[in-house]
Amino acid sequence: MENTPTQIASQIRSMGFRMTPQRMEILAILSQSEHLTPTQIHAQLVCKVPGFTEPTLYRTLDFLCKNGFVQATHVGNGKMQYELTDSMHHHTVCKECGQRKLISSEIMQEIYDRFETETGFKLMEHHLTLNGLCPDCK
Amino acid sequence: MENTPTQIASQIRSMGFRMTPQRMEILAILSQSEHLTPTQIHAQLVCKVPGFTEPTLYRTLDFLCKNGFVQATHVGNGKMQYELTDSMHHHTVCKECGQRKLISSEIMQEIYDRFETETGFKLMEHHLTLNGLCPDCK
DNA sequence: TATCTTATTGTAATAAGTTACAATAAGAAG
DNA sequence: CTTCTTATTGTAACTTATTACAATAAGATA
Ligand SMILES: [Mn+2]
Ligand SMILES: [Mn+2]
Ligand SMILES: [Zn+2]
Ligand SMILES: [Zn+2]
Numbered sequence: 001m002e003n004t005p006t007q008i009a010s011q012i013r014s015m016g017f018r019m020t021p022q023r024m025e026i027l028a029i030l031s032q033s034e035h036l037t038p039t040q041i042h043a044q045l046v047c048k049v050p051g052f053t054e055p056t057l058y059r060t061l062d063f064l065c066k067n068g069f070v071q072a073t074h075v076g077n078g079k080m081q082y083e084l085t086d087s088m089h090h091h092t093v094c095k096e097c098g099q100r101k102l103i104s105s106e107i108m109q110e111i112y113d114r115f116e117t118e119t120g121f122k123l124m125e126h127h128l129t130l131n132g133l134c135p136d137c138k
Numbered sequence: 139m140e141n142t143p144t145q146i147a148s149q150i151r152s153m154g155f156r157m158t159p160q161r162m163e164i165l166a167i168l169s170q171s172e173h174l175t176p177t178q179i180h181a182q183l184v185c186k187v188p189g190f191t192e193p194t195l196y197r198t199l200d201f202l203c204k205n206g207f208v209q210a211t212h213v214g215n216g217k218m219q220y221e222l223t224d225s226m227h228h229h230t231v232c233k234e235c236g237q238r239k240l241i242s243s244e245i246m247q248e249i250y251d252r253f254e255t256e257t258g259f260k261l262m263e264h265h266l267t268l269n270g271l272c273p274d275c276k
Numbered sequence: 277t278a279t280c281t282t283a284t285t286g287t288a289a290t291a292a293g294t295t296a297c298a299a300t301a302a303g304a305a306g
Numbered sequence: 307c308t309t310c311t312t313a314t315t316g317t318a319a320c321t322t323a324t325t326a327c328a329a330t331a332a333g334a335t336a
Pocket of ligand 3: 094095098099133137
């Protein structure tokens with residue numbers, strides 16, 4: 001399972017959906033950075049495609065999320081952020097200094113495994129942000 | 139540390155802030171249910187206090203969160219939800235059937251302890267929602 | 277290539293959330 | 307109780323997000 005815009009495009013088509021310039025533009029933008037808010041994405045869109053509208057942006061993000069090509073995440077502030085579904089990764093965010101740090105997948109995988117065996121629940125979270133205090137600020 | 143509206147009110151005063159009817163109304167509403175969106179809270183507010191405005195609602199929620207009396211949470215849809223800071227508790231939400239389930243604090247505490255010792259990060263998350271598949275839908 | 281179906285887009289109106297600033301009132305002081 | 311300070315509220319304007327529906331165009335079919 002790959003995740004370049006072109007590969008996602010053909011997957012979209014093979015799922016019976018239609019591939020449009022609007023969807024392609026959004027995928028192109030998402031493929032170049034992560035943790036983008038709708039406003040940030042829209043700012044980039046209107047540069048390239050002057051008439052691009054908000055409803056299309058929000059609907060498309062929704063569509064891409066529902067079909068697993070994009071993941072929506074929260075990082076503490078109330079704003080949604082979007083990124084292409086990539087390898088599982090997690091962050092810590094320090095409430096004191098704001099520093100973000102990537103958490104190794106191994107640690108989280110072990111924790112997830114244990115959680116799943118103890119609860120019978122199958123986790124599908126691929127991107128979790130944990131808030132607290134970093135070692136320095138603690 | 140208690141969390142009834144009256145007790146929070148006196149804490150707010152003793153912290154040098156002012157206690158207002160608006161803050162009291164919001165605390166009263168939050169003390170009666172959990173997982174409330176701003177829109178839900180506002181709907182209740184305008185019934186009781188006809189002129190209650192949105193800026194005051196959002197500012198007050200922000201204020202109560204920053205001072206630890208209220209916690210803001212996400213449950214998968216993009217909407218923020220608010221509730222009085224109570225004992226730590228966590229949920230699973232099934233992507234298939236939508237069922238929500240409370241996760242025992244003991245399990246999470248052990249997992250948190252391990253996470254903290256392995257990363258040096260001090261978690262302050264008191265309310266985490268984990269998405270995936272419940273035992274039935276798995 | 278031309279035609280057809282309908283998924284997807286844009287338009288227009290609305291709702292939710294934010295910001296800047298002047299008016300108000302909580303609570304301290306006299 | 308009255309006065310004073312300033313934290314907190316409401317007003318007004320704006321930005322971000324959502325909804326309903328008519329116009330468009332992707333891609334299937336002939
Ligand atoms: Mn990330
Ligand atoms: Mn909860
Ligand atoms: Zn820190
Ligand atoms: Zn289920």
